[in-house]
Amino acid sequence: MSTPYVITPKPTTNDKIYKFEANAFLVQGNSYEFGNIDQAKPSPLAQELFHLPFVKTIFLAQNFVAIEKYDIVSWDMVLEELSKSIENYLNSGRPLIDVPSSKPQNIAVYAESTPNPNTMKFVANRSLVPRRFEYNSIDQCTHAPLAKELFQTSG
Template sequence: MKEYVITVKETNNPSILKFEANHPLVEAGHYEYRNIDEAKNAPLAQQLFYLPFIKTVYISGNFIAMERFDIVQWEDVKDEVAQQLVEYLNAGEPVVTEEPKKDKVAVTVYAEVTPNPAVMKFVANKKLVPDVFEFKNIDEAATSPLARKLFEFPFVKEVFMDLNYISVTKYEVADWNEVTMELREFIREYLAQGGEVISADTPRSSGAQQTGSATGDQNLDETSQEIVNILEEYVKPAVASDGGNIVFQSYEAESKTVHVILQGACSGCPSSTFTLKNGIQTMLQNMMGDKVEEVVAING
C-alpha cells in the first residue's frame, strides 16, 4: 500500500494553502467544491468541510488546495489539516469518485458559411441528432448538454441541430473571422470526447412538432399534405445544405396562402424573402396550379 506524505506550500493568495502529496490523488480533471453539497462525488472534500474554517476545496493531480474563512489563520491550523489528510489517505479512503475516461473517437468538423451572415454551419462526419432541434436560449436547451455548453459562449444567440450539423446564430458584437475556429474546435473536441449531444427525451423543435411526420399526417387535408410532400422532397434538402430548415405550418384554402416556419440559418436571413417569393412560392404555384397564391414565412 502507498504511504502518503503531505507537504504544505503557500500560494500567492494568503487565504489559500496548498497540500501536496507524494502520489497522485486523482487521475484526470480538476475539481472545485464550494460546499459539502457540491462535494457529493468527493468523500475527502466532504470530510474537509466539517472543519468550520474551510471555504473552498480544490483537488487536482497530486495536491489539494483549500481556501479558508477569515475566522482563523493557516499558521494556527495547517499542521492539523495536514495530519488529517495523511491519516485519511493512508487509510485507503477515496478522494474523488471519478467517472471512467471515455476513449476519444475520430471526429472531423468543418465550418461552412450560410446565406445568413449571422449563422455559421458546423458539419460533422457523423450523425449527431435523429431529428430537428432548435434552441433559442439556454433555458430551452435543458436537455441538450452540447447546446448548453455552446450558450456559454457570450456571442452565441441560438443553436439549431439537424442530422450531422449544427447551425449557430451569433450576436452582432462578434465577428465570425475571430470566433469560428474556436467554436469549431470546441465542437470537435466535445464530440471526440464522447459528449452527449442531446438527451433521448428531448422534444423535437416546435416547428417539427406542429408539422408531424413528413410521410403523412392524418390530420392534414389533401392539399396541405401535398404541400408538405413538395417541401420535404424539393425544398428541405436545399435549405438544409444552407444550415436551415423549413416547416409547413398551415394552408388557408380561402386565400390560398401557405404559412411556413423558417428555422436555423433561414430564420432572419436577409435573403429568405427572395427565396420564398422566387423559389418556394413559384415552385408551389407551378406544381399545384391555382391552389397556391402566396407563401408567408414566420421566423422560428
C-alpha cells in the same frame, strides 16, 4: 499503495489558500473544485473537510489538495492538524473521488454459421476488446478466458 502518502503544506500567492502537496498522484486527468458540502458529494475527503468551519473552497488536482479558508482562523492555528488529517485520510485507503459506476450494459454473443461446418464464429453486439483476436486452438487462448470457455463447450 505500497508507499504511504506524505503531505507537505505549501503557501500560494493567495494568503487565503494553502496547497497540501502529496508525494504521489491523487487524481488522474481531472481536477475538482467544491464550494460547499453539497457540491462535494463526489469526494468523501472534501465532505469531511467542509465540516471545519473555516473551509471555504476545496480544490483537488493531480498531486495536491488546496484549501481556501475564511478569515476566522490563521493558517498557523490549523496547518499542522489539517496536513495530518489529509495524510491520514489518504493513507486509510478510502477513495478521494467516488466515481459512479456506469449502468451495466447487456452484451449479446451469438454464433454465426461459416462455410466450414467444423468452424464456429462467435460475434458480439458491441466491441469487447480494443482490437481483434483469432484463436485456432484452446492452447492459444491462455490469456483469454472467454475464448477458452468457448473451446471447452464446443467439445
